Amino acid sequence: MAEIRVTGFGGQGIIRLGYIIGKAASLYGQQHATLTQSFGPEARGSACSAQVVVSDMPVLYPYITRPDILVAMSQEAYGKYIDNLKEGGQLLFDQDLVSTGELPKSVKAFSIPATRLAEEMGNRIIANIVMLGFFTAVTGLIEPEAVRKAIPGSVPDRFVELNQKAFDVGYNYVKEGAVVAPPEDRS
Amino acid sequence: MKADPKGVLTGEHYLDGDHACAEGGLAAGCRFFAGYPITPSTEVAERIAERFPMVGGIFIQMEDELASMCALIGASWAGAKSMSVTSGPGFSLMMENLGLAAMMETPCVLVNVQRGGPSTGLPTLPGQADMMQARWGSHGDYEIIAISPSSPQECFDFVIDAFNLSEQWRVPVLVMTDECVGHMTEKVVIPPAYEIEVVPRRYTTLPPSEYLPYRPDPDMVPQMIKAGDGYRIHTTGLTHDERGYPVMSAECQEQLVRRLVEKIRLHADQIIRFEEDEIEDADVVVVSYGISSRVAVRAIALARKEGIKVGHLRLIVVWPFPEKRIHELAKKIKAFVVVEINYGQMVYEVERCAHGQAEAILVPHGGGWVHDPADILEKIKEAAR
Secondary structure, three states: OEEEEEEEEOOOOHHHHHHHHHHHHHHHOOOEEEEEEEOOOOOOOOEEEEEEEEEOOOOOOOOOOOOOEEEEOOHHHHHHHHHHOOOOOEEEEEOOOOOOOOOOOOOEEEEEOHHHHHHHOOOHHHHHHHHHHHHHHHHOOOOHHHHHHHOEOOEOHHHHHHHHHHHHHHHHHHHOOOOOOOHHHOO | OEOOHHHOOOEEEEEEHHHHHHHHHHHHOEEEEEEOOOOOOHHHHHHHHHHHHHHOOEEEEOOOHHHHHHHHHHHHHOOOEEEEEEOHHHHHHHHHHHHHHHHHOOOEEEEEEEEEOOOOOEEEEEOOOOHHHHHHOOOOOOOOEEEOOOOHHHHHHHHHHHHHHHHHHOOEEEEEEEHHHHOOEEEEEEOOHHHOEOOOOOEOOOOOOOOOOOOEOOOOOEOEOOOOOOOOOOOOOOOEOOOOOEOOOHHHHHHHHHHHHHHHHOOHHHHOOEEEEOOOOOOEEEEEEOHHHHHHHHHHHHHHHOOOOEEEEEEOEEEOOOHHHHHHHHOOOOEEEEEOOOOOOHHHHHHHHHOOOOEEEEEOOOOOOOOOHHHHHHHHHHHHO
16 A cells, blocks of 8 residues: 655646546556545645555545655645655655755655756646656556556646656656756755 | 436546536436535536536526525426535525425435534534434424445445435435545446436326325325326425325324334335444444444454454444344444544434443544544444453
8 A cells, every 4th residue: 555645836736646646546557546635725826735545455544644655846845744754755856846955864755857847848737747757657656557548538638648748758757867866966 | 217328427437526426416317406505515516517518407506505405396396306415504504495305205315515513614624413413404203314425436326326215215315425535536437327227206107187196105105296297286394185285283294294204214124224344243343434434444453453353334324224233233242332523423323222232432523534543443442341
């Protein structure tokens, strides 16, 4: 079983990112996945968080307790949730949006300039899907094919192709041996 | 009768409980919805509003919940399968007309996505504190049916069951879910329409000259007509005779109210549904429903690991209550542990049905979250001592 928290600002597609992870695992990955979500008081610009429990067995307790994986796409969200990450857990973050400072040694940190890569593709709105690709490659939790299948129907039809490309950019960022920055390299 | 394929979104979906409730309604043949938005139930209304134009349904956003409940009654008498959705404060407002629906024997379905209360309480967080209101919320004597799903899949399945029970027994049926289940997203499998059994309305086969709107069939439920079909019809919230006309007498009241109550009580065995697990050798039985039943399973597994003989009785239909089964179990076990997100509701029903032969211990929770399995485990240990 893996507990995942995806967090950032409202408007970044954080819930969508969590939704696609859960959908991929449960519809195309032969696993069980329960998604819960929490919002700040405003729809956009406030901290928001999606929680996914992925398991080989049916999920009983619906909420996460101590996540194995934290995906952080804003400084505020990072600050709020980093202490709750399980010992030995994985932290995935957007390196242009989150400055981690010194991390506990047990945390395995992986960074990607997801928003910048999305902007280079012409639309920052797909930064969440770049992060999805990165998540898929780094964690190995769900087969990449299952995640790819989960994208159509989860994003507007006319943007499916762009989102598939964004997924590949994030996924290949790891494969191509690009920098997975250890936390001490970050200021 | 099988479901109309038009409303059935066959396939595997990743849906939250609210959206699954909406799909359950559509699959069951619901074609009229009246409601007033309220967190955390609004997504049900949103999805219905989006999907109804594709199936020829009518969606009305009413001025409030009193009117919503009334509109369900009108639509049902006009021949539509009708449904609404609400949460705590709206549920309170619907109570008067819920009684009217019970009195007029109107099939309709009401989903309550429970949140923390009392009053406006916790709009975005779960509770299970409307369970007694579901049973007793409207004035006077009547019986009701309520069913409690614990997952989005069950939201879909149980809303269909709710419509079927509602048509079969001509009572409003309540689907008592909660914010956690409503906003939780999981896999939902929607079968093909030909696999979905739908109970049709009990329309009369009698000619207009012989039809009486409140003459019961042998199972105590009267036959219905549809407005505009040429039958003379009168229906009212006042105490009425078989013609549907008001009669202000103790005799008529006795005949009517007794039938309203007994049509459910005498058929309770056909209506009641629950699941049992590891009951055979149990000293302690955990009783739970809805989201709490999932959390309870984790605590039960922990207790079993510690060698405690504990079983699980999970209520699916919560009203009518499985009185006989609780009484049978009470003779064999030490105690019941009741897990519910409130400060004591269904636990009193367990206590009543145990007739003093087993203790009923509540694991209380004020609402806003689900139980910590450790708290349930502690009460199981206490009960086993």
